[in-house]
Amino acid sequence: TAGRSYAMFNSMWGAPEGYSYACMRDVSALVRAYVPENTAGHRPGNALYTVDGITASTGSNFSFAGWSLIIIYAAPETAGHYIYLRDNTFAFHPGTGGTLDFDEDPSYPGGVITNFVIPEPIRDKNGNIKYPVAAKLTCFIVEGDDFTNDTSSVRITGEQSGKSMNLWNPASPSPDVVNGRSYPGTFAEGVDIDTFEIKWSDKVDGVPVLTPGDRRLFVDMYSYNDAWNLVYFIISIQSETVTGGTTHYVITSE
Secondary structure (H helix, E strand, O other): OOOEEEEEEEEEOOEEEEEEEEEEOOOHHHHHHHOOOOOOOOOOOOOOOOOOOOOOOOOOOOOOOOOOOOOOOOOOOOOEEEEEEEOOOOEEEOOOOOEOOOOOOOOOOOEEEOOOOOOOOOEOOOOOEOOOEEEEEEEEEEOOOOOOOOOEEEEEEEOOOOOEEEEOEOOEOOOEOOOOOOEOOOOOOOOEEEEEEEEOOOEEOOEEOOOOOOOOEEEEEEEOOOOEEEEEEEEEEEEOOOOOOOOOEEEEEO
16 A cells, blocks of 8 residues: 555657556565564565556556665664655656756756755865765666667756766666666666766866755756656765764655
8 A cells, every 4th residue: 555646647749648657655664574683683674575466457558667665774884874865756757858847846947956965075084085976866767668869868966066967877878868777777677766876076177066065956857759757866975974873874855
């Protein structure tokens, strides 16, 4: 049973194409109830998960589907993290070109991720940056295909720097990152769950894209002629440990 659900009417290239659906559920209680404890008394969540009982009548319309499970791991030896989850924005790109306005804010053509702060990088005793990756951005896109002759991109812009860069990974190279393949990988091709790394060393015109103190990240998701649904964003930012024990993260969501 879903905790929240969404339905969205789709119109591709000016023609109606039925509806898209999405739903979310916090399954923490199920994981705690059915995943065995390890020797340290924790329930790490390592298991085979199955979603069952999902049916649909697609008629003459195309169809594709996918699901993901978000598990947050923490350990005493890990660095702290800010984890921001935006899972209330179920958005549809109609495949008619342009940038997806996933937050429906008319002041910016794309979308803006907020409610986090870019901290100072963690440094070793010699002052060198200890972890080269400043942040990771994961987006879950229900895609279904590798569309021919499409150009799609995920582009970020730093708040203070004003500098922009396109994101990519080994499974989703430029110029088409919304391509029905995931990174680091999923069970089968057909859904994009892509994680992109943003490093402290990533610069444009000699200026770092991310700046400590940034509280907004501008995200432009462009597609030339492919249609897809955006289900959620996650941004994970390494920081100094903020609490003791194994709880080394702060999570906020919208």
